[in-house]
Amino acid sequence: MTTLTTPATLVGQSPADATTASSTERAVKRSRVLDILATAGRDSVLLTSQSAVSWYLDGSRVGISLAGDPIAAVLVTADGDHVVTFNNEAQRLAAEEIPAGLTIHQVPWHGSLTNVAGWFGPGVSPTAEAELAVELRLARRSLLPGELGRYERLCQDAAGILTDVLSVATPQTTERAIAADMAGRIVAAAADPLVLLVNGASRVDFRHPLPTDATLGRRAMAVICARRDGMIANVTRWVRFDAGSPAELDAEARIAAVEADILDATVPGATVAEVLEEIRTAYDRHGFGPNQWRLHHQGGPAGYAGRDPRATDAVTDTVVLNQPFTWNPSGPGVKIEDTVLLSADGIRPLTADPRWPSTLVNGILRPTTLQL
Template sequence: MSQTTTVVTPPSLLNAAADPADQFRRTAPASAKDRAIKRRRVLDILDAKGQDSLLLTTHTALTWYLDGSRVHISLAGDPIAALLVDREGDHLVTFNNEAGRVAAEELPAGVSLHAVPWYGNLHEAAAAVGRSSGAAAVPLAEAAVATELRAARQQLLPGESARYANLSAELAGIMTDVLSDARPDTTEFELVSALAARVVAAGAEPLVLLCNGSSRSEFRHPLATHSPLGRRAMAVMCARRDGLVANITRWVRFDAGTPDELDAEARIAAVEADIFDATVPGARLDAIFGEIQAAYVRHGFGADQWEQHHQGGPAGYAGRDPRVTAAVTDTVVMGQPFTWNPSGPGVKIEDTVQLMESGLKVLTVDDRWPTTTVNGLQRPVTLQL
């Protein structure tokens, strides 16, 4: 078993306010008030399970519980930290080559930081660090309470709601800027490269970037190619900042559109409107999924269209938390974010929304993008250049 040592924040970092460069230094966005609520929620899970500690090991759980800390290096890799929540406190374990940066930029107040050699085992070290007097208790594994943790993070708290709204609005603005500059001879790679540059400049990580020009409109998950956009194109972007993932799809075209396209765009927006109507506090996700299936038939897409692509679901600290199917029985709560993404042949609609007292609030909004009113809500239409 790897030995861990507590990391002490260097005095130079404690006095960093005197450094002119401090204005550019990142600090963990965590709210002490929000973190206390999250800790109470996890302790409630431990109480219900009759356990004394829980080991958090996934990006989704770690970034939620730490309230926005970055725990990745490679976007394709495992977290570079693990966290033990026990009744005495919170213990974050990371590799020795990450510990200094984590202490300076990612560690919320009240979390004890420990280091393990870069070749050590994070999970073993984190499981052991909270043990006292040689107790042999094994912490509860995250996977054993996946459903309970998902419920604990359903309702966004004030600080994270504000961060999410800001990220979502910035992504919508980026889409407007980049797609407004597109031309028929712009390639798919050029378009997603421009999106990626803007996302990174905004301090976010581009998790998904998709684009299909008119020659590839049949693909619903279109990784970019060197193909030109042609007369019509779709762009999809999912980006993460402070742990939260916002999602958006937009369309652009360079002609007036065909009657069939215009009709399908209106009908897919009607499918989405029916999904929105079903997304109310107390609704079960499997019941909403049934409404999705019925909406495709109701609006002329056929009974099999829901099978051609996932339909989205709750959002927040994962792209979908989870993707909704007939087997997901979670209950919708106030303050919960969603990204539904109904699609049909050559059409798709997708925004990040949050359920508020006044109804669903669209977060991925840029007032410069053209919209139409669908069932009382402003929804995006294709940008015509």
């Protein structure tokens, strides 16, 4: 087993003041994790999930396959932090990803990241991340200033990509062409295209529409979930090529009213389960019936996971300031999905582009359907 120490300055690193801010925020995160360990009566924890590792390492890219597990783990102990990775990944991580000053332990490419005794040695018996999953999720729910700045830029980029792509679409454009254009722009923005969904008029009833060769026709929906700096922006937009039917316009107004009620319920101290209960009643109140919420997940807290976690009755996490959310109310032929932040001044949309048409709903600018 060999070790590396990350350089004082990484390739492409921000200026010294940004590095200092990052170090300060990492110290805050470390303190949060140590508090969790103290409360649990444990001496260490091994972080192994994409969400936890990228959060703890300031958004370091610790994945190769978008569908695979991270190629690094982090051992957090009272004496320090230790990163472990495979021998074919260590040099790149040290040069380009891992924050300065951390020691990287290497295991063979065919070895195990979780065999801590093998690469670290005896003396620690770390808690598995799964045992502290809820506590760690709560530790990352409120974004620090540096995280928020990175996240807001990603969210704006994702919204802007949808504007760029859909503004030049036509009824003859295929769903796959829309997805391909979105994917290229997301990669060019240094992000990962985790989810790309598109439906044209012929497939408008599908709420998770993987793109096909079908043309858009008279209306379409496009969805982006993009990851950068470990965080994921989620956004949905609609475009149409006619004036829209009365039924469509009515449904769009009613689903906007549902979302407004959800955002009103997203306040400090509320639980995620309580917001979900408001979602159920909002659907019924605005003419979608009491069971509409059963037909698609309703979103939830966002940030270092697409939903961190999805809202269910079992999620008793409380809502806090500086926490991002992506709620996604939907009904037949309609859906709203934006990443927002609960700030001290209330709800602030993050996936926003001033070029996209919008309207005020309960005092918050909300996107409408782009009519071409």
